[in-house]
Amino acid sequence: MSAVIELHDVVALYGSHPALAGATLRVNRGEIIVVRGPNGAGKSSLLRLCAGLVAPSRGTAVVLDHDLSVDRDRVGKRVGLLGQRNGLFLDLSAAENVQFWGQLSGASAAEMSEAMQRMGITNSLATRRVGSMSTGQRKRVALACLVTRRAELWLLDEPHSGLDASGRDELDEVLRQAANAGATIVLASHESERAERLGARVVSMSGGQVVS
Amino acid sequence: MNSLGTGGVAWHVAMKDLRIEWRGRVVINQVLPFAALVMVAFAFALDSDAVLQRTAGGLVWLATMFSTFLIVQRSYAADVDDGALESLRAAGIDMQGVFLGKSLAVMVELFLLQCVLVLVGFVLYDVQMSLSGWGMLLVTMVGATLGLGFVGVLYGGLIAGAGYRETLLPLLVLPVVAPVLLAATRATESAIGVSGLTIADGWPWVGILFVFAGIFGLGGLLSFDSVVEG
């Protein structure tokens, strides 16, 4: 299996503080991996690094065959980072949001409607304003945007937070499907019971390092 | 991955912004009445046809400039609310395209707004104009719209990256667009023929408008990526 993420002893700074202090991690294609750890352990920084938003100041970091210390600007196109905010336009409908992102990445109309179908965004939900949707529905719209963008690597920061039990199960189902379809998914989370349901590998972070 | 070039990105971003505006109709329902109100207020305050006719050009441009602030703020509010601008940048979307697209959308709104303001101004202040005067006014409107749009989007992006501060935009943009205000006012005055000015007097000012737009359009293209990142 080919590696999608290959980090070796990576240090990344936030200001003068090391947000990552020698992190080493390997993630294979099609894998779902849950990164666990307390607040401030470096989970978000790990995701931001993999998305090409933070430069590694030491160590080697290769994501989707791009060496991050050389061309991290080009990783962003192939990666979908979903943080605390969804990056949606609240005044537009779900379908319009998906359409916007799809058009920017050259997706066909069929691809867009398929992406929405996979995320369970159907008829009435599709035409609703995103601003009037629940947290879980917004997450699904954001994920549909990732699908239309054909993001190969999904980096999700606490995607389960703010969702109720059924919303969490739905999300897990969606993620499993996406992984089957070939996406590689890295989830940051501070709860571990989701990992089992997802059939995911779990690694733990602490003090800016991957400890297990 | 057949992602779009700058032009394609610009087009889709502009369509998206215009669609959001059409949904909310903030420009139509709030900015336009505000600008028209400013002009009516001037008519009341100055209360003299002779003075009004002489200052009509300036009043239109003053109202336009204030409206620019509102339109630009509105344009970025939609992008910043849920972190969409950050996402665009993180997804490696061509930021020059985003700059051009946002500028285009702002300019379309601004131009339509100006058309209404000019009509309001002419009715309220009873201004007469020749055919070539109308021609010059039209060119002036285009030039001023380009300049105001580029500067507004560029400086708006600068503060959008840092968590939007509404009060900061006028402070930053006002001194920058002063040349646009002056040039557009003088050009409009020549178009109307105020205080002995002729059409020929106006062309240098129109030239300034386009030079200004060119400089800040180029400046925006070159720096927008870094501007939004900060």
Next chain:
Amino acid sequence: MNSTPRTEPARVGTPATRVFGLLAVLFLGWVVVGGLFITPADAIQGDSVRIMYVHVPTAWVAYLAFIVTAIASAGYLFGKRHSLGFDRVAGASAEVGVLFMALTLMSGSLWGRLTWGTFWQWDPRLTTTAFLFVTYLGYLAVRGLGGTPERRAKRSAILALLAVLEIPLVHFSVLLWRSLHQEASVLSSDGDVKLDDLMLFTLLVGVLGFTALYGWLVSHRQRILTMRDIEEAKGIDLAISERIAEGSVR
């Protein structure tokens, strides 16, 4: 001026800044004494020429400060190492520039009241100066927006370079604007000043003194900005370690 070295308890000053401080005190002392009491009144302007001894040097320093800000910003943006030192010099220089520009506008309008009979004249130079002042107020406001020092540096450096684009445009358009209606005739009294040797000497001393003061202020304020960044970074480190501690308890 209490910028003498001995008032320095805690090592912000260095021998170089002390030289600047000392020169500033000596020269500006002469400006006050000489400018107010020793130099003669001007034949045409009368005593109002005394305002020139502070007005002209502060204007010079204000422009110098903004040029330094622009150059330092370019140094930050185009330098290979993106050294924050450049950014802090740019910021310190803009702070001092805004102060001096405010003083220039103040003394200029008082002088204008005496000479032209009006506090403000919309002539090209005054108008450009006023816009420059507002521009740099905005620059300082943007510096205060927060974020990491790197972000602040990049954002404000771009802003400073945009100001370099803006100022000539403003100046040129105001110039053209005024020339259409009225010649800036009032300003011609500016050129009527016949300075004798002592007056010229005082003006020169003023320029040197205020420039020395500028050097002193910028080096001190730039060091203060450095220390602020360090202090803030410590605060962030503390907040992060608190968050980690709090996280591991749970």
Next chain:
Amino acid sequence: MKDVGFIALTYVVTFGAIIAIVARTLITGSRLSKKIPDQDKPWI
């Protein structure tokens, strides 16, 4: 001296502002300087 009020005002405001800023710079400088260890100060 003619117009003594305006001229005095110019000098008082100019040098008053400068003294105030210099004083403030010295005070913040020494306050911060006590908190920051000397090895962090590049100018020493």
